[in-house]
Amino acid sequence: METLRERKKRRTRESLLRAALELFTTQGYERTTVDEIAAACEVSQRTFFRYFAGKEDAAxxxxxxxxxxxxxxxxxxxxxxxxxxxxxxxxxxxxxxxxxxxxxxxxxxxxxxxxxxxxxxxxxxxxxxxxxxxxxxxxxxxxxxxxxxxxxxxxxxxxxxxxxxxxxxxxxxxxxxxxxxxxxxxxxxxxxxxxxxxxxxxxxxxxx
Known part of the structure; x- marks a missing residue:
């Protein structure tokens, strides 16, 4: 059974992943920054790096x-x-x-x-x-x-x-x-x- 903490972490990761792919596909991979991905989910850059090593990892x-x-x-x-x-x-x-x-x-x-x-x-x-x-x-x-x-x-x-x-x-x-x-x-x-x-x-x- 997934705990509340685990569910929250999974949802945060999924939210960051969707935001990253959406930005990569609409404005381009090179032009997208980690800050923009984090901002789209209203989290910090530090939070992004808890789930992904970088943009390529998310891609x-x-x-x-x-x-x-x-x-x-x-x-x-x-x-x-x-x-x-x-x-x-x-x-x-x-x-x-x-x-x-x-x-x-x-x-x-x-x-x-x-x-x-x-x-x-x-x-x-x-x-x-x-x-x-x-x-x-x-x-x-x-x-x-x-x-x-x-x-x-x-x-x-x-x-x-x-x-x-x-x-x-x-x-x-x-x-x-x-x-x-x-x-x-x-x-x-x-x-x-x-x-x-x-x-x-x-x-x-x-x-x-």
């Missing part, structure tokens, strides 16, 4: 939640599934859980807007790619453990994750360039691109 807070959900989903996949299929099912199977996880922190519409802001902001995109590298290493080690191989001597876990990560990056970019910014559109595009991995890598691209 990726919800994404961290969805990444943790994905890692948990991958760990739960049946052991008989091939690695690429396990990755595919982990990201696509329980889409409603992603929605619930996001909406437990911020409105889905704000999260999706922030996604596009990350793609269009050089500092955030660089941070996103850096963070993605760390997540991919975690995934590679998880796959190696799952398949009973040594990640440091067997290249397959990192190769599989590199292919998977590449597909996700293509999906993110194409979705940000499109007109449908819904969560369903992201899922549909992700499924479509993952389905083409095998033919793209092994098939003949020529039509004549």
């Amino acid at each position: 990726f807070a919800v994404q961290e939640m969805t990444e943790a959900l994905f890692l948990s989903a991958l760990r739960a996949r049946p052991p008989h599934e091939a690695p690429m299929e396990a990755l595919r099912q982990a990201v696509l199977q329980d889409w409603e859980s992603i929605r619930e996880t996001v909406e437990s922190a911020v409105p889905m519409e704000l999260y999706l807007r922030m996604y596009r802001t990350i793609e269009s902001t050089p500092a955030l995109l660089a941070a996103h790619l850096r963070r993605s590298t760390a997540v991919e290493e975690t995934l590679a080690r998880l796959l190696a453990e799952r398949e009973g191989v040594d990640v440091d001597t067997d290249p397959r876990p990192r190769l599989a994750v590199a292919v998977f990560g590449g597909v996700i990056r293509v999906t993110e970019r194409q979705w940000c360039l499109g007109r449908d910014f819904s969560l369903e559109a992201v899922r549909s595009l992700t499924a479509s691109y993952l389905d083409q991995v095998s033919s793209a890598l092994q098939g003949n691209w020529r039509t004549n």
Whole structure:
């Protein structure tokens, strides 16, 4: 049972997170200050730093939640599934859980807007790619453990994750360039691109 103190802390953090993402997506990440985020919630800068290490930490807070959900989903996949299929099912199977996880922190519409802001902001995109590298290493080690191989001597876990990560990056970019910014559109595009991995890598691209 959540105590009154814990509930108050959670609400303060959620309020700061919403304010940060709203400011990042409306006036720009670089132009937003910690003071402005704190002021929007009528708290001190010191209070902001109790919950977030800085602006970047706030910018990726919800994404961290969805990444943790994905890692948990991958760990739960049946052991008989091939690695690429396990990755595919982990990201696509329980889409409603992603929605619930996001909406437990911020409105889905704000999260999706922030996604596009990350793609269009050089500092955030660089941070996103850096963070993605760390997540991919975690995934590679998880796959190696799952398949009973040594990640440091067997290249397959990192190769599989590199292919998977590449597909996700293509999906993110194409979705940000499109007109449908819904969560369903992201899922549909992700499924479509993952389905083409095998033919793209092994098939003949020529039509004549």
